Amino acid sequence: MQRVAGAVMGALIGDALAVGCHWYYDLAEMRRECGPWITDYLTPRPGRYHSGLLAGDISQTGLLLVMLMESLVHCAGYEEDDFTRRLDTELFPQLDGTPMQGPGGYTNQSIREAWRKRVPERRPWGECAGDADTTEGAERAMAIAAFYALQPKKMAEAVCSNIILTQHDPAIVAMSVAFNAVLAQLVSGASLTPQIGATLMAQVRSGALPFHMVTQGHLQPPPQGGERMQVGQFMSPDALLTAGYAALAAADPDIAIEPAWKVSLVYGMPCAIYHQLPAAYYLASRFREDYESAVLHAINGGGQNMSRAMLTGALVGAQVGLQGIPRRFITGLRDAQRYLALAAELEQSAVRQETSQSSFSHPMR
Template sequence: MSEATTIRDRAAGAVMGAFVGEALGLGPHWYYDLDEMRRDFGPWISDYTDPRPDRYHAGLKAGQLSQAGYILKLLLRSLVACGGYDEADFCRRLDEELLPLLDGTPVCGPGGYTSQSIRELWRQRVELKLPWGRTGGHADTTEAAERTLALAVRYACEPARLAAAVAGNCVLTQIDDTVVSMTTAYGAVLGMLVRGHPLDADLSARLMALVARGELPFHAVTTGNLQPPRPGEPDPPRAGKFASPDALLTPSYMAAAAADPQVRIEPAWKVSVVYGMPCAIYHILPAVYYLAARFRDDFEAAVLHAVNGGGQNQARAMLAGALVGAQVGLSRIPWRFIDSLEESATLCRLADDLAAQVCA
């Protein structure tokens, strides 16, 4: 297999891994009482499930996508049609294909539920009629990461363009600096995995090398290998807008923990208990990195442990699915997950069309 083919397989695997993870979380989404989740779905969730009629996404069926998947598909369609990221085209699609389906309330819209940041977008854009660029809110969640993973795949071989596209898209809905920083860092990690770098204890050093070259817009606040500056030494070079590189350092700490025999989270789904079940990005990403490092060669184990941890398990499984999908490639995602997705042929075609643009 040529390197170009390998990158294409990993790129398509990242996209389809995200769709699989999102759909796996549909039925058991947002159970914070794990005993209740086990009563409704049994001791181990191993496949797509119908949501209960009194829960989130009621009325949808196993294998369907909720709103996060719907928005990811919108961005994919834009990327494929335009041959790259065109913000105006994507915003037009949101105006025409998403916002008219919403009314500003939670239980509404594609997927039967609309998240906080998208409700705020609806208010800014539809009620207040603000222009794009003034529509972002302060939700500290992962909605932006869930869609911008497509941008990270598309620009995996161009880190500076990746960071600019991800950060620019993020602020359409979320403007908190920490959220933008962590979203951009997740995209940078995904891009490295698509290119074939492992999610290991050395990944952050490779990311910091990109910062040093000015390819990622993070400030470097220490010298090499986090050493203190020496007297009289000039301030380390600063590549850009984010206050510190810490969001780039997180994945290697999680990978080191996953590889350390003295640090065990057993069973692995309890990563949600360790890092937190809530929706905030600072709860979700450490768990995602841990699962994606621990199960780097086992897509099924990664996404199922993400789902079985409860809480915001849909985002956890979606983002972990993208990272592990990028490591194993589409060819090693169990076919039963692909085959049982609604519109699987359409989603696979979009993933492959996007993958064909990567590093082309």
């Protein structure tokens, strides 16, 4: 099904769809300037975010995802030194620490903070992370989750290592790792249903995911003096349960969010990860077989619709595979052939490194 390629291309398309309509918090203004229902790539208006880009371009967030894909392919796996070298030589020389500048027309908070500590202050990597509570680390790390989808322990370690380069709040890191654990499940062949939470909790119990856990199965009380609790890097497994509850809400006939784009009003339009993830999980479960509906409802909810669409696009792209993404979104994406070739290389490289550790085939391929 080409789920690896579906995940990363789904993310890049979601990112590019929002370039021309990003960060409208006044929905009436967005409708006036972008049309009553956004269905395709738009060129940003002069003076707005990402001004200077063209319809179908990706933002700096998309470029960082591509950079990490290139690093994974080049190294046949995640090598932190290679990725940070790329940041030092390819991205940071183009930045000046201000928001409305840099490749993609805007530089997010976590990258600005990392640039300031790394370039003007000359700190080593490992001391450059900041306090941003956004989804930026989770978004670029999607390439790692897709690559190591069948190796949850290795996936979680590599994702965490990459995220803490730029964000160090433990709760934000935990939620970012949890999102990528969900994505890895979908790349591996699962669907975003209410059962996904139980699957992830089983990986915690096995030690594959580094989350602290006290309860027994189905969140029952711990035994009296029996089993030892699972002690993990992250103090609570709750971030792993969010996707299952969002899927439960999407399937419950007594819960109606109509039209679905209003999920942005239910969970919040801002940038913080605790607004973004529930909305993305909801849309990716409700439209798990319909990539177009999922990303368009993510886009038309306004606010931080770029992250919402990128996260949703990855989750649904992983479920439908590359062939489930409408062709018009691929043909309208600028540099699409380059990204398709890179996505194919990423998938093939993932297969090779998994084959070296296992002799059986998997549904993600």
